[in-house]
Structures are given as C-alpha cells and as structure tokens.
Amino acid sequence: MSVKLTINGVEHELDDPDMPILWALRDVLGLTGTKFGCGEALCGACTVHIDGQPVRSCVTPVKRAAGKTVTTIEGLHDHPLQRAWIELGVPQCGYCQAGQIMTAAALLASTPDPTDDEIDHAMAGNLCRCGTYVRIRAAIHKAAK
C-alpha cells in the first residue's frame, strides 16, 4: 500500500510504508541534506519535522507521515536560524548541523525567546562530536532576536 505525503511543499507517493523516512528522503527522493548518524534515534542528525513536530527520521516509518507534511532542512528557506548559523560560523565538520537546525527550528516555533535552560533541554538529544554546543546556543539566541 503506497503512502501519500507532502515533503517541503511537494506531494509525493511512496511505495513502502515501513521504510524509514530517512531512506525515502535520501535514496528515493535524493534529498540528502538530512544525514544518517546512528540509526537508533540517539544522535539527532536525521531530525525532520512531521506537521511541525521534530522526529528522528532514521526510525520513523513513512506510514507515520501519511497525509501529513514533512519538512527537511531543504524546506527551511533562509530561516533566521540558517542566517545566524552562517553569521556565527557554528559548524565545524557540519555533519550534525541539519539535525541541530531542525530541532532548533521546532524550539523557536513553540518558544520564540528561549532561555539557556530551555535551549539545553530541547537540544539535549542532538549530539555534536565537534563540540559546537556553545555556538549552537548562541546562534539560537541570535535567531530569536
């Protein structure tokens, strides 16, 4: 049974309802901005939104997004977070940053001016092996202004 869903404003029909969304994005649709990190929802690199809620796409089956809207890093167009990320030079290797920005975008959508604690709690599931956490937090504050 195929699944109809909207990804970054474009309607798609996917054949395998049990395929992880990450596989569909990268291997079927060629949207490679979302990264594979751990494959166990432990690092946050694969974070996308379903109807505005962040999910780990490596473990989320396509069927969960049936009839819903998926937003990936490619769907954030000139988002304040992306501008702040560039201005502050947040990334080092950059591999985790798409997931970091997607989680931060969900945070700002619900909490427009978050405190340090709110940022730390919200971002706790997104790992950065380069240790860019201080710049990530600063960029979230900058985007919130």
Next chain:
Amino acid sequence: MKRALWFAALTACSAPTPQHAPDRAAESRALFGRVAAVLTSPRCVNCHPADDSPRQGDMHMLHDPPVVRGPDDRGIPALRCTTCHQEANAELARIPGAPDWHLAPIEMAWLGKTPSEICTQLVDPARNGNRTLAAIEDHLAHDPLVAWGWAPGADRATPPGTQADAAAAFQAWVDSGAVCP
C-alpha cells in the same frame, strides 16, 4: 501414648475456632502481592518516576538522551517522547514503542516505592488519575501502553504472567476487599 493419639485426633476433627477462621484482610493483602509483582517490574516503574526523567533498563538507569517530562508528561516541544518512540517497537534500533508513549503523571510515581506505598496510591483518587478501581482494572487489562510491558521487544524482561493474568489478579484483590499491605 494412647492418650496422646486420641488428643491429636480430637484436635484434628474439631471445628475451627475463631482464631483459625480465614483472615479476609490477610488474604486481600496477599493477593495484592501478585499485583505488586507486576507493578514493580522495570517495564512499569521506569515510566512511573518521581522526578522528571524516565528510566530505562532493569537497573532503572536515567534515560539517554537526557529527556525531560514536560508539562503534559510527553516531553517538551522540540523533544517529545514521540520524537523517537513510534507506535510499535523499532526492533533494529532497539527503541521501544507503543501508542501514546508517555510518562505517568508525577503524582502516580511508583519507582522506589514499596508495594504498600503503591497500593495506598492506587486507592487514592488524587493519586490514581481520579479512577475507580474498576477503571484501574480496565486500564490494566486494555491500555495499549500497559500491554507493551509484555511485548517490550529486544531482550527486555517482561513482568510476571500475562496482561490478562495481571488484570485477573487485580480483580481478585478488588473482590477480596482491596486491602493494602
């Protein structure tokens, strides 16, 4: 010797005295022990903590990643329980899942408590979600998140018996007078 045998026979045939009558309260307390064996299972208490962090594993380790309870017991906006937990176990990733994955409200905390303390909470509407005992039995028997305890995936240990056994034990305890240990 003959006298001793006669006395023994007489004693054995005597009607029970009041002090040998069944102690209904003791029976009820004992029946709760069967319920408590389920409720104190790691699969149950790990999501009934007295603080803001779920636990995981049989040693009740703090949840990793370090998530927090949030105002609705389902996480915070950018890090919900359902950010990772699906409606079914994700076997390859070993992530447990069931419909409406969430923590029990903090007033229903069981982790670290004795069966007696848990029982006292269960019969207190202020600490049982304002449920009747019948509603608790129904929750125990039919809630999909409770059912997950007996099908937790990976190599996780399950509570004793089955979900139906647990509901039957709870009902037997209710029928016996619902006396707490």
